[in-house]
Amino acid sequence: MDPNGELVDRLRDLMKVVRRLKQESTAHYLSVPTGLVATLTLIDRSAGCHAKELALRTGLDQSTVSRAVGTLVAHGLVERRADPADGRASVLAVTDAGHAVLDQARGWYDDLLSRALAHWEPTEVDALNAALGRLTADVEATLEASR
Numbered sequence: 001m002d003p004n005g006e007l008v009d010r011l012r013d014l015m016k017v018v019r020r021l022k023q024e025s026t027a028h029y030l031s032v033p034t035g036l037v038a039t040l041t042l043i044d045r046s047a048g049c050h051a052k053e054l055a056l057r058t059g060l061d062q063s064t065v066s067r068a069v070g071t072l073v074a075h076g077l078v079e080r081r082a083d084p085a086d087g088r089a090s091v092l093a094v095t096d097a098g099h100a101v102l103d104q105a106r107g108w109y110d111d112l113l114s115r116a117l118a119h120w121e122p123t124e125v126d127a128l129n130a131a132l133g134r135l136t137a138d139v140e141a142t143l144e145a146s147r
Helices: 003-028 037-045 051-058 062-074 096-116 122-145
Strands: 078-083 086-094
Touching (some): 037 051, 037 086, 051 062
Antiparallel strands (some): 078 086
16 A cells, blocks of 8 residues: 555545544533534633634634634633733633643543553654654645644
8 A cells, every 4th residue: 555545545535533622521521512622722722812822823714713702702711801912902822720620620530531541662652753753744834834
């Protein structure tokens, strides 16, 4: 089989598992609408970012990010604060309730991955991390170069 074709198949399998993870994880912390833990995590990592910056980082349309942020705000997980540099703009911040949800989500994911990788050697996990990081960076660079 063509190695690139096999990689496409493995990536398709991985995306299916990621979709299942999103569905399963929602059952464990119902205060977060399906699929928004990743957005909440990005806001947490990018403290004080604007929605426009978040759209650029995620590669999503600004209207999609705006709806996601609006949903997180409505659930009390994110708040909009006045931008200290420009009072007309707002920056996003995770609330205490949002941090509690993130702690719960991280615990759930950590437990799941610990069990799934229990029979892996640390060097195998390191190799996977490095390969996925490189693949992600190379695919993003190739997409950018194609623009």
